[in-house]
Amino acid sequence: MQGLLEGKVAVITGAGSGVGRAAIKLWAEHGAKVIAADINLPNAEESVKLAGAPQGQIKAVECNVADPDSVSAAVALAVETFGRLDIIYNNAGITVLPIPGVGMKKLVDLDHAEMRKVEEVNINGVIFGCQAAIRQFDKQAENGQGGAGVIVNTASVAGLTGYGGVLYGSTKGAVVAMTRTLAIEVAEKGIRVNSVCPAGMLTNYGGMNPEHEQKDKILEGMGKAHPLGKAIDPADTAGAAMFLASDLAGNITGVNLPVDGGLTAGKKVGG
Numbered sequence: 001m002q003g004l005l006e007g008k009v010a011v012i013t014g015a016g017s018g019v020g021r022a023a024i025k026l027w028a029e030h031g032a033k034v035i036a037a038d039i040n041l042p043n044a045e046e047s048v049k050l051a052g053a054p055q056g057q058i059k060a061v062e063c064n065v066a067d068p069d070s071v072s073a074a075v076a077l078a079v080e081t082f083g084r085l086d087i088i089y090n091n092a093g094i095t096v097l098p099i100p101g102v103g104m105k106k107l108v109d110l111d112h113a114e115m116r117k118v119e120e121v122n123i124n125g126v127i128f129g130c131q132a133a134i135r136q137f138d139k140q141a142e143n144g145q146g147g148a149g150v151i152v153n154t155a156s157v158a159g160l161t162g163y164g165g166v167l168y169g170s171t172k173g174a175v176v177a178m179t180r181t182l183a184i185e186v187a188e189k190g191i192r193v194n195s196v197c198p199a200g201m202l203t204n205y206g207g208m209n210p211e212h213e214q215k216d217k218i219l220e221g222m223g224k225a226h227p228l229g230k231a232i233d234p235a236d237t238a239g240a241a242m243f244l245a246s247d248l249a250g251n252i253t254g255v256n257l258p259v260d261g262g263l264t265a266g267k268k269v270g271g
């Protein structure tokens with residue numbers, strides 16, 4: 001089978017860990033040339049090593065998505081290295097740390113500085129990624145190189161439901177709305193915009209770590225929250241994002257796709 005992303009050039013943000021790390025490996029196995037962008041360059045470089053792709057197929061770059069110039073530079077690097085841009089996967093995201101034994105911070109306990117930090121990465125970081133990609137797609141269209149690129153954002157079930165805390169949930173709800181509104185705005189150019197909305201995964205997100213000493217217990221607990229009974233794996237989300245980025249999804253835009261084992265479908269009632 002030919003790779004789903006054969007010949008495509010992608011920028012993936014947050015590539016140094018979790019879903020981003022899984023995505024650069026999977027997408028490269030499916031033929032994509034990838035810029036692995038992360039605020040933590042050594043981690044992005046480690047992801048490139050772990051992906052095991054042929055030399056030169058993936059390039060790591062330091063990128064802070066909260067800085068528009070930094071995101072534009074990552075897109076420029078894709079063009080300089082691989083000649084064009086077909087896909088941006090705005091995957092980088094952060095949250096405030098849960099308080100042990102209490103859970104997510106309540107609205108009344110949030111402080112302005114931490115609100116700004118999470119909003120800058122989770123909302124503005126996605127906007128900057130979309131802007132940089134669309135500007136490049138427009139250039140390609142003007143040059144007769146095809147401008148119908150693809151944007152995949154990362155929202156969360158926290159943007160579709162009341163799970164995840166007020167601050168994080170608000171930012172992911174913004175990504176859900178942005179994905180729909182932008183999809184309509186750029187549809188006439190043939191640009192598609194979708195998001196993935198994962199449920200809980202054991203990554204470095206939220207102060208956890210994939211090698212946590214209670215790993216099995218945590219994964220079991222996550223699984224119990226989903227009708228399918230399994231925790232979500234970062235590769236599940238990377239795969240759903242790859243489908244949305246691929247030509248198989250050529251007529252899909254404005255969709256916020258849950259990757260949640262049925263969590264947002266509801267609970268079984270009755271027998």
Ligand SMILES: NC(=O)c1ccc[n+]([C@@H]2O[C@H](COP(=O)([O-])OP(=O)(O)OC[C@H]3O[C@@H](n4cnc5c(N)ncnc54)[C@H](O)[C@@H]3O)[C@@H](O)[C@H]2O)c1
Nearest residue numbers: 014016017018019039064065092093156200201203204205
């Ligand atoms: N893990 C979960 O339970 C979960 C659930 C739903 C949604 N998500 C979302 O999935 C995405 C990936 O999260 P993950 O679980 O892989 O987390 P992770 O913490 O393992 O990875 C996030 C990566 O983003 C990078 N990053 C952070 N700030 C950045 C910035 N300003 N610029 C560039 N890179 C930055 C980090 O260095 C890290 O490598 C995030 O958007 C997150 O909100 C995660």
